[in-house]
Amino acid sequence: MPKINSPAELSKHKKEIREKLYGQEKILIRVHMGTSGLASGAKSIYEFFREELEKRNIEATVINSGDMGYSFAEPTIEVRLPGREAVVFGNVDKIKADEIIEKYIKNGELTDGILPANYRSI
Amino acid sequence: MAKERIQIMVCGGTGCTGDQGEALLDNLKLELEANALENSVNVVKTGxxxxxxxxxxxxxxxxxxxxxxxxxxxAREIVSEHIMKGRRIERLLFTDPGSGEKLATEKELSPHRKQLRIALRNCGIIDPESIDDAIAHDAYEALATALTNMKPLDVIKLIKDSGLRGRGGGGFPTGIKWEIAFNNKSDVKYVVCNADEGDPGAFMDRSILEGDPHAVLEAMAICGYAIEAAKGLIYIRAEYPLAVSRLNTAIRQAREYGLLGTNIMGSDFSFDIEIKYGAGAFVCGEETALIHSMEGDRGEPTVKPPFPAVSGFREKPTIVNNVETYACISPIILKGSEWFSSIGTEKSKGTKVFALAGKINNVGLIEVPMGTTLREVINEIGGGIRNGKKFKAAQTGGPSGGCLTEKHLDTPIDFDNLIAAGSMMGSGGLIVMDEDDCMVSVAKFFLEFTVEESCGKCSPCRIGNKRMHELLEHITKGKGVPADLERLKNMCHVIKDTSLCGLGQSSPNPVLSTLENFREEYEAHVTVKKCPAGKCKDLMEYFIIAANCVGCTACARVCPVGAISGERKEPHVINPEICIKCGACMEKCKFDAIIIQ
Structure with missing residues (x-):
């Protein structure tokens, strides 16, 4: 990656990245893998999504992130379907993960265990 | 994907569930069934x-x-009007108390939420190992703004005007600290990030570093620009391996992009960051001890002044700020000091991250504007006390703080109110205790921590805390006398007045505050030798109520030390001399014949 040599280049890069990461009509799954998440088994959930989505022929990006602070409901994941608000699911084990793929990712049908955004951000 | 079907999310939070939320959920399902809509409308319970x-x-x-x-x-109207006819039910929309307007959507209702995320803005939202994702979420834009549009003094003025105070515990105004370092001319200056988070139960700094490391790097660079320093150091405990690894990745990526290093973004400003590892001593969170530890000396504090901003790391002007403080800097640069100072209370601006722990339902991190009350934090955001028990106290400020009780539930939480209530903000750990917690044991627990962590340099802290711990040990063992309480109090004041650094000066706080708020509990321990919460093993006695005992011998068989005797079908007795108070008999008894006295 070339260096960013001016504030203008930073803005340009930001625009390109936004387009690349969030502009496409693609399913995005974020597994929250901070210490709390990892301690509750987020790593295996991350791998589960990577493997299963491929097996089931669903095109999606699976990435990791830090924790959102929901220590009481770890592991937590966020699913972003194209054109919809992101949804966070809590207490995700493999059974739940399977349900999320089958119901929400395939059909857009919500399941129990959603953690709605209970905060406002800047 | 087919046309999006209608879905109903029912809030399953403690408040809503406790107010017939379950019945509402059931009724919605019944109504949908009655209209043969159960397959086309999905109803789910959420957090x-x-x-x-x-x-x-x-x-x-x-x-x-x-x-x-x-x-x-x-439920009936919701199904018949909204679901079937697509009409909004105006009377069920929230009316804004100020404007009288009806608010319907997420966006409109958002300002009414209790939590506001500034420091945690990107945690869980971005990939911490991708600088691109961070840049897509505005990282380094504040640095660009500062480098192009502001002079160092402008940055300092902005931070001063914002009213930001140090989030590590002391609450010293950040802008004033920066100004002192700016005014001390020196060829070399240092910017230090204090990531030595040591309070039991606190993990906000760890989460920020794990979730959004670039926020801290960027803010350190901004600080470097403001005070004219070229070198940054992050002091982090080696117990945080994930945070360390993500920081290392972030630093590497920032260097590759030229966002750290020489001539950042084409300007004259150069700044680089290095990580220093701590071994996890609590006292190293104190800034002078932290600096000594970084210099390779023992992590012992020294007397201030000189303050680090005048003479710190290698005797050069040094800014030591906490992780959360740095995490607030970029939004202030981008959104202005007025925006930041409009949040919070008169003397404490902005938000504070709290780590909720203990007997609370929703353990985790929250971020609320300063001035939010303890009741809102515990009951609304924290989901209330576990198992429906009664709230007793909340410890803030860790081993240096004190407890807040029922009478403080409606006090707005900010730096000054907490000090007035005999506690302190600390780094934001909030440990909630319920009716089953013995406050003498709680004080003993925190003191145990301080005794362990005292560096030993000054005698009031090294010897005084040890003696105080012994006294508390005596009291919880039932060997205390009423005069001990006065002795305890005296020792607290002596240690407070004569210790060298913040650790010693604040170590008696948990004892003082529990003595003040729960004196009757201490008295019960020393006079009638009872522990009202039933926690102190040495002060309880298991006892069999003869009238309830059927002589089934279950208790005698489970007792590991053979303390229970009695004939079959005759009431049994426990020999208190032998009993080790393990509670196994009480668990086994099906007739509620065994009680704790």
Missing amino acids: CMGLCSMGPNIKILPDNIIYTGVRPDD
């Missing part, structure tokens, strides 16, 4: 929506309409 005071709440997708104060009887 807390964060609008507890308006509950019970439901949200209907894809319209994104939130109804508040919904009663179980409203």
Whole structure:
């Protein structure tokens, strides 16, 4: 990656990245893998999504992130379907993960265990 | 994907569930069935929506309409009007108390939420190992703004005007600290990030570093620009391996992009960051001890002044700020000091991250504007006390703080109110205790921590805390006398007045504050030798109520030390001399014949 040599280049890069990461009509799954998440088994959930989505022929990006602070409901994941608000699911084990793929990712049908955004951000 | 079907989200937070939320959920399902819609409309129970005071709440997708104060009887109208005819039910929309307007969507209701995320803005939202994702979420834009549009003094003025105070515990105004370092001319200056988070139960700094490391790097660079320093150091405990690894990745990526290093973004400003590892001593969170530890000396504090901003690392002007403080810097640069100072209370601006721990339902991290009350934090955001027990106290400020009790539930939490209540903000650990917690044992626990962590340099802290711990040990063993309480109090004041650094000066706080707020509990321990919470093993006695005992011998068989005797079908007795108070008999007894006295 070339260096960013001016504030203008930073803005340009930001625009390109936004387009690349969030502009496409693609399913995005974020597994929250901070210490709390990892301690509750987020790593295996991350791998589960990577493997299963491929097996089931669903095109999606699976990435990791830090924790959102929901220590009481770890592991937590966020699913972003194209054109919809992101949804966070809590207490995700493999059974739940399977349900999320089958119901929400395939059909857009919500399941129990959603953690709605209970905060406002800047 | 087919046309999005209608879905109803019912808030399953503690507040809404406790207010007939379950019945509402059932009624909605019944109504849908009655109209043969159960297969086309999906009803789910969710976690807390964060609008507890308006509950019970439901949200209907894809319209994104939130109804508040919904009663179980409203289910019929919701199904017949909204679901079947697509008409909004005006009376169930929230009315803004200020403007009188009806608010319906997520966006409109958002300002009414209790939590506001500034420091945690990107945690869980971005990939911490991708600088691109961080840049897509505005990282380094504040640095660009500062480098192009502001002089160092402008940055300092902005931070001063914002009213930002240090989030590590002391609450010293950040802008003033920067100004002192700016005014001390020197060829070399240092910017230090204090990531030596040591309070039991606190993990906000760890989460920020793990979730959004670039926020801290960027803010350190901004600080470097403001005080004219070229070198940054992050002092982090080696117990945080994930945070360390993500920081290392972030630093490497920032260097590759030229966002750290020489001539950042084409300017004259150069700045680089290095990580220093701590071994996890609590006292190294104190800035002078931290600096000594970084210099390779023992992590012992020295007397201030000189303050680090005048003479710190290698005797050069040094800024030591906490992780959370740095995490607030970029938004202030981008959104202005007025925006930041409009949040919070008169003397404490902005938000504070708290780590909720203990006997609370929603353990985790929250971020609320300063001035939020303890009741809102515990009952609404924290989901209340576990198992429906009664709230007793909340410890803030860790081993240096004190406890807040029922009478403080409605006190707005900020730096000054907490000190007035005999506690302190500390780094933001908030440990909640219920009726089953013995406050003498709690004080003993925190003191144990301080005794362990005392560096030993000054005698009041090294010897005094040890003696005080012994006294508390005596009291919890039932060997205390009433005069001990006065002795304890005296020792607290002596240690407070004569210790060298913040650790010693604040170590008696948990004892002082529990003595002040729960004196009757201490008295029960020393006079009648009883522990009201039933926690102190040495002060309890297991006892069999003869009238309830059927002589089944179950207890005698389970007792590991053979303390229970009695004939079959005759009442049994426990020999208190032998009993080790393990409680196994009480668990086994099916007739509630065994009690704790």
